[in-house]
Amino acid sequence: MTIPLETPTSVVTAGVAMFAEALQHQGVTAAAVDWHPPAAGTAASVTRVMADPRRVPANAEALQAMLGAQAALVDVLPASEALGLERGQFLHAGPPVSWERASGPLRGALIGAMLFEGLADTAEQAEAALAAGEVAWEPCHHRGAVGPMAGVVSPSMWMFALRDEPNQNTAWCSLNEGLGKVLRYGAYSAEVVDRLRWMTDVLGPLLQRAVRSVGTVDVKAIVAQMVQMGDEGHNRNRAGTLMFLREVLPALIDSGAPTSQVAEAVRFMAGNDHFFLNLVMPACKLQTRAAADRPGSTVVTVMARNGTDFGIQTAGTGDRWFTGPANTPEGLYLGAYGPEDANPDIGDSAITETAGLGGFAMATAPAIVGFVGGSVPDALATTRKMYNITLGENPAYALPILEFRGTPTGIDVAAVVRTGLLPQINTGMAGKVAGTGQVGAGLVTPPLGCFVQAIDALAEEAPELSRPRRSGSAG
């Protein structure tokens, strides 16, 4: 196969600007690249990864799998049943972390979970037991689950179970507690634990009954609609929450539960604009998981933070974590809180960006651009920039303001390293001190180091460029 020569009407140029001008002088369009050198010290790895003959087909398959992934809510059940989580076992957001290195909000959430499970009577007791290693914790991602902010899951907490039938995967996420003083932001006061108890005793079972009676709720379809209604699926989930309620409300009413309980549950869900976040996240997990385990692929399958480290995984490197120190978000603060109160970036919710939502879909959520004093054109520019570091576009999640262009999907490690453009993440901010709760919301990027490590690892897996041999005898 050979592509024939034809007179070009447009030429892509990268490098010397003069050559672009010379083309324009001839009446030919120069599609000029705004070229920047890749991250320092990565040239050799980038070259080897770019030369890997497996890369293009593996990435194409990964992208197809991501676009084909489904996400249906099929059940709501306790983590002990869903994930086989046992007493004394906890899950948390981000890559693995020791108690010594754990951030304030993660410590706070683990303390709260100890209290909630009755493993300690006081915060002090809980802290001592955690520090002594009497209980165990591991990343949600290790069990196919995701958790917002601290992401702490204990056996008695109820989980949404979402299913991707085409790829035969299941993903799980806890139920969203609302804003302010909540466990996921590291708060563990009595009101926090009481709320968790109510969620376990009332909300979880009610939702289980409703979902089982409805059969399945097509979460992917709701996500597709919410991105056309001003939600980017990470910091804004207002339309999604209402549409989810619409799906389950009749079944809740029909459930035979006392009306007071139904009303309480509905009031709780309707009063929390982020309730649907915990359904967007596992839907995104299913999408990115569909791409996983493809040798040669440079697609990012996980971006997650534990409040200390930011970690990523790629399709070409299995379940290896590539970590770097988490950045602290920039944005707006609640009340009297300020930058000095904010903990570094935390939560598995960056799975939304990994799947092309959140910061990547910023163009659809101009209502929240103010988080960094940005403007509506900034929001459009953010999404448009992300197309530079993604493999493709997701037609299922179409952005009306960009002429229904699909969200930028499939972050390519090689493109991130080559351009130095980092994924844009929208996020909440937790207080640095355990027990504080939420202090604000804003924008953050991963540390470049994660991507540099990942490209080095991908390069090691890639075949070496063969040394040229001199053919024949003479020369």
Place this chain on the structure above:
Amino acid sequence: MTDSSDSARQVRVRTGSYLDSVTLMQVSRRVASLPGITAALVAMATDLNLDLAREMGFDVPPVSPNDMLLAVDAEHDEALAQAFVEAEAALTAGPPTDVSLAGLPAPRTVRAAARASAATVALISTPGEHAFSDAVDAVDAGLHTMVFSDNVPLEQEVALKEYAARAGLLVMGPDCGTAVIGGVGLGFANVVRPGPVGIVAASGTGAQHLMTLLDGADVGISHCLGVGGRDLSAEVAGRSTLRAMDLLGADPQTEQIVVVSKPPAPEVEQAVRAHAESLGKPVRFGLLGQATATLTDTAHETVEALGHSWVEPEQRTGAVAAARPGGSLLGLFSGGTLCDEAMILASAELGPVLSNIPLDPAWALEDPLRPLAKPCPTMVDLGDDRLTRGRPHPMIDQTIRLERLLRAIDEPATGVLLVDVVLGLGAAADPAGELAEPVRKATAAGIPVLVSVVGTRDDPQGLRRQLDTLHDAGAWVFCSNAAAARQAVRLLRTEEAGR
């Protein structure tokens, strides 16, 4: 509006106002940052925000969630009053100015640029260390790719050419200075007319000169495909040359194919010649290396093979008719192949020619910019990689040559000066104009200056104007580089004979 205050702390409630939380957080931040303000909260009176206000130490009056809370803690009354003025101003700010939603951010990768355009070709001129990745990106996007960048490692060149071959695409380069695809010039390219000759070139200025010679004889070009100077080496094994020949073989516009190169590795030459037999079109080889196979000779043969008659390229006599006594020949070139060709012709007559790109390793010139101790034929390729680090190529900016020329006039070892001028897209706007002054000075000093001009009548600099400028200054001018070199040797001989 209701107030509840104690000293410099006050909570106000606005009813009937709603603003989104983001806007209100911005107002809070703006108020809190005023001098003398300890804390400020401007927020809708939701339960969450009421809790926040209480935690901040405010006494909150009974309110509905649809009310707006303005709570300020200040160091003194004056600051407090100012804070509310500021808050009110921020809350009642007029509608924001509409700003254009248009304007795409510039693409950051070749792939992104390709997706946003109808491009079929890419031109990569990024630093050599990164050019491979950018070129692979272009190939992934389905583009024939010219790599202008130099300093690309050999194994990357081989890998890139294999990678592109799997996609059915041509890589021109690395270190490819010129290409013409369907009449569109890429890199340094002369403006030539369309025609029946397709060129495959492992030499940039060699290809440019062949094209300008053909154009001067009214023979046009279908495509000129550069392949990079190393393509016909044993290691690269003609990977791009073979593919370029296939493309020209299949191209309906192309009647004659010419391959221009330094002599290839013998086994590669054999393979390329064998491949030429299979194309079903005449293929001519212009392999530099002998005084009988100049670019001008190749152009001559090609023109006659097409049934046209050959007219010798234009040349004009200069003001000085013999070399300055006691001096030798100094060539200062911007085109490597032009320098090569001149050296081959000169050494056949004069023996060793010192150079930074010597024909024989024994003739190597340590520092090509230093004055010569004793007269000896010398030719410098000022476009050589080692001389272009950190400065523009002399075809773009010939400052380095102008400086060397002016100094050479005062050096007794200089008897004849030979230079090239390469016109075309990408080249300097008026190279002849810049050379005029040194030419006048050399002429006045009794040194003949011979200039070979590589250009066409349609080049932006204008061939005629460039020739006139140089000739008016006293230079000999030639549209054939070989003719210029031969004449330079002749002037040196004339001087020697006259002694």
